[in-house]
Amino acid sequence: xxxxxxxxxxxxxxxxxxxxxxxxxxxxxxxxxxxxxxxxxxxxxxxxxxxxxxxxxxxxxxxxxxxxxxxxxxxxxxxxxxxxxxxxxxxxxxxxxxxxxxxxxxxxxxxxxx
Amino acid sequence: xxxxxxxxxxxxxxxxxxxxxxxxxxxxxxxxxxxxxxxxxxxxxxxxxxxxxxxxxxxxxxxxxxxxxxxxxxxxxxxxxxxxxxxxxxxxxxxxxxxxxxxxxxxxxxxx
Numbered sequence: 001x002x003x004x005x006x007x008x009x010x011x012x013x014x015x016x017x018x019x020x021x022x023x024x025x026x027x028x029x030x031x032x033x034x035x036x037x038x039x040x041x042x043x044x045x046x047x048x049x050x051x052x053x054x055x056x057x058x059x060x061x062x063x064x065x066x067x068x069x070x071x072x073x074x075x076x077x078x079x080x081x082x083x084x085x086x087x088x089x090x091x092x093x094x095x096x097x098x099x100x101x102x103x104x105x106x107x108x109x110x111x112x113x114x
Numbered sequence: 115x116x117x118x119x120x121x122x123x124x125x126x127x128x129x130x131x132x133x134x135x136x137x138x139x140x141x142x143x144x145x146x147x148x149x150x151x152x153x154x155x156x157x158x159x160x161x162x163x164x165x166x167x168x169x170x171x172x173x174x175x176x177x178x179x180x181x182x183x184x185x186x187x188x189x190x191x192x193x194x195x196x197x198x199x200x201x202x203x204x205x206x207x208x209x210x211x212x213x214x215x216x217x218x219x220x221x222x223x224x225x226x
Contacts, residue, residue: 032212043218044158044203090157094212099165101146101207103214105157 002027006091006106013113019064019078021109023091026072032094033074034103035066037087044090050074051096086113116141118204120217127194127224135189135220137178137204145206147171147180147187148214152201161189161202194224 003026013019025031035047048066050056056066063082067075074091088110092103121136139145146165150158162171167182176191187204204217 034213044216046213049213092158096212099146101165101212101214102148102160102163103212104160105150108155108157110155 002093002104004091004093004104004106006089006109008109009107010110011112013081013111015083015113016080019076019081019085019111021076021089021091021111023074023076023106024072025093028072028093028095030071030096032096032103033068034092034094035074035076036090036092038090038108039087047076081113083113086111116145116206116208116215118206118215118217120202120204120220123201123219123221125220125222127222129196129224129226130193131224133189133191133194133198133222135202135204135222137187137189137217139185139187139204139206141185141206141208141215143208145208147178148205148207149176149178149187149189150203150205150216152203152219154200158203194222196224196226198222199224 005024034049036044046059050068064078088108090108091106094103117140119138148163149161151161152158162173164171164180170179178187178189201219201221203219205214207214
């Protein structure tokens with residue numbers, strides 16, 4: 001069966017510091033991968049999605065970047081965090097097959113920028 | 115573009131009450147429709163789905179029917195439990211990359 005991991009689970013970082021969040025998927029190949037942000041009490045905002053290694057689309061201009069160095073690894077980064085980067089970050093995957101639209105989510109990373 | 119509209123929350127019910135959470139959508143083409151549930155501090159879990167008109171998705175006592183004529187996908191459960199307290203998201207899927215468009219979520223609180 002497939003599993004998705006995210007780490008760290010929680011993170012407190014000062015403004016201006018760098019960020020690296022990691023997501024890995026097991027038990028599947030060539031998945032589509034997604035990064036979302038969920039602000040407190042708000043809905044989901046799609047940040048990046050990737051249909052393959054080094055194939056990444058950015059949905060919203062922002063202070064963040066994403067990379068996919070391996071087929072089942074997706075990394076969210078920032079060079080200098082802003083207060084507005086605080087939130088709950090969710091990684092998700094999809095089998096990448098036509099007609100299979102559902103996404104499966106990881107447990108999330110709670111980021112607090114102080 | 116695609117959009118999903120959900121009823122505002124929070125919805126507060128007594129245990130064993132009937133639940134309806136409304137969801138309507140706007141989409142080009144023929145989307146698939148989904149309901150996700152998010153428990154506090156956790157990621158989203160797929161609750162049910164429907165891929166074409168008149169399909170009924172069901173899981174754990176929850177049901178939703180894909181109504182193309184009213185562009186709706188309302189979530190229902192006949193008898194809610196305290197353990198159903200969570201945030202529920204309606205979503206539609208279409209387009210390249212299998213992206214999903216989410217509603218803003220509806221918080222459900224079930225009390226004894």
